[in-house]
Amino acid sequence: MARLADWLLALPILLPLLACAGGAALRASPRAQRALTAFAALAMLFASAALVAVVHPGGPIASQMGDWAPPFGITLVADRLAASLVLITAVMYAACALAARGDAELGEAEPLWHPLLGALVMGVAGAFLAGDLFNLYVWFEVMLIASFGLLVLNAGAAGRDAAVKYAVLNLVATSVFLIAIGLAYGLAGTLNLADLARRLPEVPNQGAVAAVAFLLLAAFAAKAAVFPLFFWLPASYHTAPAPVGAIFAALLTKVGVYALIRLFTLVFPGELPWVGPLIGIAAALTMVIGVLGAAAHWEIRRILSFHIISQIGYMLVGIAIATPLALAGAVLYMLHHIVVKANLFLAAGAIRRAGGSFSLAALGGLWRRDPWLGLLFAIPALSLAGLPPLSGFWAKLLVARSGFEAEWYWLAAVALGTGILTLYSMLKIWLEAFWKAAPEGVAEPPALAGAERLWLLAPVAALGLVTLVIGLWTEPFAAFALAAGEELRARDAYIAAVLGGTP
Amino acid sequence: MEILLALLFGVLLAGAVYLLLARSLPRVIVGLLLLGNAANIAILAGGRVLGTAPPLVSPGAQALAAGAANPLPQALVLTAIVISFGLTAFVMVLAWSVWKGEAVVDAEALRSAEPPALPSTDPVEAAEAEPRAEAR
Numbered sequence: 275m276a277r278l279a280d281w282l283l284a285l286p287i288l289l290p291l292l293a294c295a296g297g298a299a300l301r302a303s304p305r306a307q308r309a310l311t312a313f314a315a316l317a318m319l320f321a322s323a324a325l326v327a328v329v330h331p332g333g334p335i336a337s338q339m340g341d342w343a344p345p346f347g348i349t350l351v352a353d354r355l356a357a358s359l360v361l362i363t364a365v366m367y368a369a370c371a372l373a374a375r376g377d378a379e380l381g382e383a384e385p386l387w388h389p390l391l392g393a394l395v396m397g398v399a400g401a402f403l404a405g406d407l408f409n410l411y412v413w414f415e416v417m418l419i420a421s422f423g424l425l426v427l428n429a430g431a432a433g434r435d436a437a438v439k440y441a442v443l444n445l446v447a448t449s450v451f452l453i454a455i456g457l458a459y460g461l462a463g464t465l466n467l468a469d470l471a472r473r474l475p476e477v478p479n480q481g482a483v484a485a486v487a488f489l490l491l492a493a494f495a496a497k498a499a500v501f502p503l504f505f506w507l508p509a510s511y512h513t514a515p516a517p518v519g520a521i522f523a524a525l526l527t528k529v530g531v532y533a534l535i536r537l538f539t540l541v542f543p544g545e546l547p548w549v550g551p552l553i554g555i556a557a558a559l560t561m562v563i564g565v566l567g568a569a570a571h572w573e574i575r576r577i578l579s580f581h582i583i584s585q586i587g588y589m590l591v592g593i594a595i596a597t598p599l600a601l602a603g604a605v606l607y608m609l610h611h612i613v614v615k616a617n618l619f620l621a622a623g624a625i626r627r628a629g630g631s632f633s634l635a636a637l638g639g640l641w642r643r644d645p646w647l648g649l650l651f652a653i654p655a656l657s658l659a660g661l662p663p664l665s666g667f668w669a670k671l672l673v674a675r676s677g678f679e680a681e682w683y684w685l686a687a688v689a690l691g692t693g694i695l696t697l698y699s700m701l702k703i704w705l706e707a708f709w710k711a712a713p714e715g716v717a718e719p720p721a722l723a724g725a726e727r728l729w730l731l732a733p734v735a736a737l738g739l740v741t742l743v744i745g746l747w748t749e750p751f752a753a754f755a756l757a758a759g760e761e762l763r764a765r766d767a768y769i770a771a772v773l774g775g776t777p
Numbered sequence: 778m779e780i781l782l783a784l785l786f787g788v789l790l791a792g793a794v795y796l797l798l799a800r801s802l803p804r805v806i807v808g809l810l811l812l813g814n815a816a817n818i819a820i821l822a823g824g825r826v827l828g829t830a831p832p833l834v835s836p837g838a839q840a841l842a843a844g845a846a847n848p849l850p851q852a853l854v855l856t857a858i859v860i861s862f863g864l865t866a867f868v869m870v871l872a873w874s875v876w877k878g879e880a881v882v883d884a885e886a887l888r889s890a891e892p893p894a895l896p897s898t899d900p901v902e903a904a905e906a907e908p909r910a911e912a913r
Contacts, residue, residue: 408853415860422867434875436890438802441868445809446797448864452816452857459850460823513890572903633903713900 280337282328283350285321286360286399289314290367294392301385308375311388315368318395322361329357330754333761334771336405344773345466349405353768354758355605356402359532362612363402363525365740367395369733370521373620376729378627379515383427387517390427393420394521401529405772407455407465410533414451414497418444421526424518425510436510443506447496454489461486468772471541471765487542487549491534498530500590501560504583508567511582512575512632516623519575523582524616528608531589535604538593539762540769554594558688561587565695572634574622574707577699578615581658584692585611591673591689595680602759603672606751610657610665610744617654617737624730625651625707630719634703639712644722648708650731653738655704657745659697665744668752782822789815802872802882806865813861817854824850 293314300306329335334353338344352360374380374387397417404410425437459465461482462473477483496503507527511519538549564584568577589611592604622632628644629637641648657664670693677686712718722730744751761767789811796808828844832851835842876882879889 408856412856412860415864419863419867422864422871426871431878432890434871434878435887437871438868438875438884438887439890441864441871442797442805442809445864445868446812449809449812449816452813453819455853456816456819456821456823456850458823459820459853460825509891572898631903633900635898635903636900638900716900 277337279328279335282321282325283335283337283352283403284339286318286325286364286403287350287396289318289321290392290396290399292392294389294396297388297392301389304384307385307388308371311371311392312368314392315364315371318364318399319361319368322357322364322399325352326354326357326361329354330757334768336771345406345464345469348409349466349468349772350403351405351468351768351772352403353771354754354761355532355535358605358609358754358758359402359528360399362609363395363398365737366521366524366612366616367391369616369620369737370517370524372736373520373623373730373733374517376726376732377515377517377623379428379623380517381428383515386423386427390420390423391521394424394525396420398525398529402532405467407458407467407470411448411451411455414448414529417526417529418448421522424522425514427518428515429513433513436513440506440510443496443503447493447503450489450496451493454486454493457482457489458486466772467536467540468769471543471769472773474541475545483542484546484548487537487546490537491549491552494530494533494537495556496530497527498534498586498590499527499560499583500530500556500586501563501583504560504564504586507583508576508579511579512573516620516626519622520616520619523578523619524612527582527586528612531586531593531604531608534590534593535601535762539596539601540765543763543765544596550594550596553590554682554685557587557590557594558685559587560584560590561688561692565692565699568699569695569702572706574625574632574634574703575619577703578618578622581696581699582615584696585615585658587692588670588673588689591677591682591685594685595676595682596763597676597680598756598759598763599672599679600676600759601762602752602755603669603676605758605762606672606755607669609751609755610669610741613737613740613744614654614657614666617734617741618651618658620730620734620737621647621651621654624722624734627719627726627730628722629707630716634706636713636716637707638710639708641708647722647731648704650734650738651708652704653741655700657741659700660693661697663745665741665748665751667745668748672752672755778826779822782818782826786815786818786822789818800884802875802884805884806868806872809868810861810865813857813865817857820850820853820857824853 293311296310297307329352336351339348397413400413404413461477462470474483499507561584564580568580571577589604589607592600626632629640657666660666660670674686674689793808793811796804824847827847830845832845832848
């Protein structure tokens with residue numbers, strides 16, 4: 275007998291699965307594929323909004339698939355963090371499906387794009403909802419194989435080269451994760467996250483527990499593109515078509531960050547004294563090296579790729595400090611960053627179409643040609659740099675404030691300094707692409723107009739609106755993030771929701 | 778038996794690391810395969826080697842008899858094998874298409890996504906140098 279909660283937890287996985295399987299079957303008919311993807315994205319949006327509405331006042335919910343008693347079966351769990359990430363994943367699904375409509379680079383590959391996008395979204399939603407370490411691994415793999423497929427859609431020499439690096443480095447990280455799963459099972463006899471949280475402190479060999487924690491940290495740090503394990507990301511993201519780059523930039527690294535938050539708040543909370551400082555140092559280096567890498571580049575998507583790395587550092591600051599306020603900062607930062615970064619990649623695609631290139635040297639004069647594009651680029655760009663009153667400002671404020679309150683002054687200072695360098699990169703794109711005169715000798719592409727302009731700019735405008743809403747009407751989002759931070763820190767409600775009993 | 782599995786795990790891991798550090802793509806792929814198998818051995822050893830009898834509950838009994846194998850790691854390893862089979866097949870096809878397209882198996886020579894030179898400041902050169910999708 276399925277309850278409402280079971281459906282709410284299963285639907286965000288089942289709907290993209292439907293779009294994936296149906297899309298693969300309907301390859302001959304692009305119209306039917308588009309309709310199916312649009313239906314799945316909208317239905318997922320409603321289902322995950324309902325999930326957030328259940329979880330936000332009510333606390334975590336869990337569901338045992340196939341009615342196996344916990345901790346033996348497959349468990350799906352949603353707390354505030356997971357539910358909000360599923361909702362934002364649905365938003366990204368809808369936005370990128372819309373963006374693909376206007377993207378010429380995707381072109382003939384569109385019949386493959388729909389099923390692969392469905393599979394990717396299914397893997398991401400599954401990873402957010404998984405209540406079990408091995409299921410987390412399986413969802414990671416679903417996401418990974420779909421991302422391989424998306425990366426080589428219409429790939430030229432550069433795309434294949436990028437896919438080799440992306441695939442090999444991610445497979446190594448996956449294998450490290452799998453080895454850690456084997457060791458964790460050997461130590462605790464369970465892989466259910468809530469059950470692991472209960473059993474691991476009772477394991478006599480705490481040295482081995484620390485080794486498992488370190489292996490998991492390394493594996494997810496590689497997935498999240500944390501220094502020094504980020505090299506797959508700037509090698510690959512800039513070769514994909516704009517909608518693919520946008521969904522990658524929005525979701526893939528964030529699943530790694532989510533896994534780190536989940537593990538180091540639920541399974542290993544504060545028992546390992548080295549974790550906080552280690553993640554803190556990694557966070558500082560990730561922020562600084564990412565932003566310096568971006569400063570060195572003159573191709574829009576490569577600049578944006580390095581900024582993903584730099585911004586991952588901010589989320590790690592929250593995990594390192596691990597007070598409820600810091601975790602709230604990390605949660606708000608993730609939600610803000612997913613929207614803004616996808617938006618920047620989509621805007622980069624529109625800039626490429628309007629200006630003919632991704633290289634800043636070959637661009638120029640776009641403000642005169644299309645001021646609306648400039649405005650729509652400026653919203654996420656300034657939000658990324660953390661200018662008030664946009665969403666990035668509030669996210670950075672929470673992170674920096676938690677750093678000062680917990681007396682991690684150096685980390686808060688690095689975070690604020692990185693913000694200034696981020697602003698430098700965004701202004702560089704702005705000045706070169708929009709403000710300077712168009713360079714001599716480069717052929718101008720035909721002006722962006724009519725239906726094509728609408729399809730390219732509509733998702734950018736929609737995501738820009740989300741950024742503005744989070745920025746100007748912050749109160750409910752901040753309250754949600756603070757509640758999520760408290761919930762992550764308390765962790766009893768999560769364990770009780772999965773294993774039964776009262777918190 | 779666990780000692781033997783631990784030794785095997787170490788040997789596989791060492792071989793995998795050695796091959797993954799090689800510059801030739803086929804060696805890297807074999808390294809990935811060894812790494813995946815090392816992980817499978819780790820899961821198998823994590824479940825302890827309890828016995829060799831098939832893990833079937835006999836009629837009327839409530840639990841497994843002594844000497845039965847632990848079924849859970851087998852299920853986990855089976856899943857992991859299927860996944861790593863699919864991923865390895867993909868990487869092999871990818872390496873083959875790189876070889877067909879550019880006649881390169883040396884990872885050091887794979888430079889088209891990240892050209893080593895400084896970014897060009899000449900507008901025309903910069904526009905030509907950027908990676909593009911290939912028309913089919």
